[in-house]
Amino acid sequence: MKRFRLDALILPLIGFALVIAAWYVSSATWAKELPSPSKTWEASRDYVLKPFEKRGEMDQGILRFTWYSLQLVAKGYFLALVIGTPIGFLLGLSATFTRIFDPIIQILRPVSPLAWLPLGLVLFMGAGKSASELGALFTIAICSMWPTVLNTAVGVRAVPQDYLNVARVLKLSRTKTLFKVLIPATLPYMFTGFRLSLGIAWLVIVAAEMLTGRPGVGGFLWQEYNALVYEHIILCILTIGFVGFGLDRLMSVIEGRFKTG
């Protein structure tokens, strides 16, 4: 038991140590432009230790950037759920609807955010100042909604016939069947979709900010690449990773609650 606890702590640390060592060796040998771990820390220190400071539009504490990014993600993600869940229900309920839209969904699903974003910018060109935000939201929503759509559809199709028979015997109205039977029975699947969607939404944010130049972790990363401050690229990568991990854990906890229910 004790040994197990120790392993759980030590083994991941070994992993971290190995990767940092590889990073160090690389920066010292074949990748001369790659900042070493210590240089990275030196250059990032201000951003990490004063995480909420605002020195300029593109020079802010890392958590402040993260906060901007999260806000944008939240909006795009919310859009994805609001649009994706009903589509998932329609797909799950109607074979005709599935036959009409499934092929197009399968074709649109693998399209990369880098491809969607320019289209988003074109779509909202008339919106003036908020064009870049709307374009980014469009991209996040359209890229991240597929897991929600597909998992919801699978969940609806998996609702046990027994439950539907109960609804039929009781002559529940359509709305009552939806809210009292279908939605509760589908919730566990929906939340799996929601979790996967959030992961994608967070993945897309970087691409969106890079191309639109909006302040945020992704925008900062791209700016610092252009400004040759390579240390900050690594800072941003680590930040994106930690935040993404945290979001996934959070969603797992929520998902787990609905699994048992």
Add this chain to the structure above:
Amino acid sequence: MSHQLEISALSKTFPTPHGPLVVVRDFNLHLEKGEFVCLIGHSGCGKSTVLSMVAGLSEPDDNAGGIILAGRELSGPGPDRGVVFQSPSLLPWLTAFDNVLLGVDQVFYTASAGERRQIAEYYLTVVGLGDALHKRPTELSQGMRQRVGIARAFALSPRMLLLDEPFGMLDSLTRMELQQVLVDLWTRNHLTALMVTHDVDEALFLADRIVMMTNGPEATVGDILKVPFPRPRDRKALLEDPEFYRLRAELIEFLEVRAYTLKGQQPPAPKPPVPPNSPAASSYTPPRQDRAVLPTQVETLA
């Protein structure tokens, strides 16, 4: 007097990969008001198919007879028939109480919320779940879940009760308990009931008449047995009554021989006779059909 339930010339055909399969053909049965009828037959012969048509969950073949309940031709399912499924099929996200209330709200929508809650609570208490009203199905034993299923069916105050092997998944002790719960409730409400079972003793304990179905395909009513025992029935007294064993032998003879021969099929080789009082004989399970049972049972209740 007209009958409470009239099933006439009922047929049901399922499409299968090997062409249409006529599961039930020309099935006729009339139930008097307040009568308790059990339907027995080999597994896969079409008992659930008949029951689910009466429940309105599946449609009989076009222009092949019909089902009339209390003078009205049936169309589709409805809460005028309380259905108890083999698996209790409670909604797992609702408590026992809310599962029952869901139906009560639906049927007694003119009553006040308080009255509806009283109805739900009353039936749950009658089936012995007064202390478990607010438990979720996962916190209840299999037998308790089926009690909720029974309470839910009765709480609708339906015109009739349809039960598809409701105790099939329970151990024999729990089964006997629930049979008693069912009889008690049925005695109070005197609902017309149609119950599928393959337990001969259960049928003899509960039914006024036992309908024996022939084998499928094209299964139909093979014979009907009147159960003369007065009510209330006492299980122990029943087990001491020679008449009980005579009827039981007749049912078993039907299942072992006539279920096949009536369809022109060859009955399986007879097994050595089981002495009537031995434990092995107390719960007769008919042998599975030799014919392969199709894997897809999308529309059946069980």
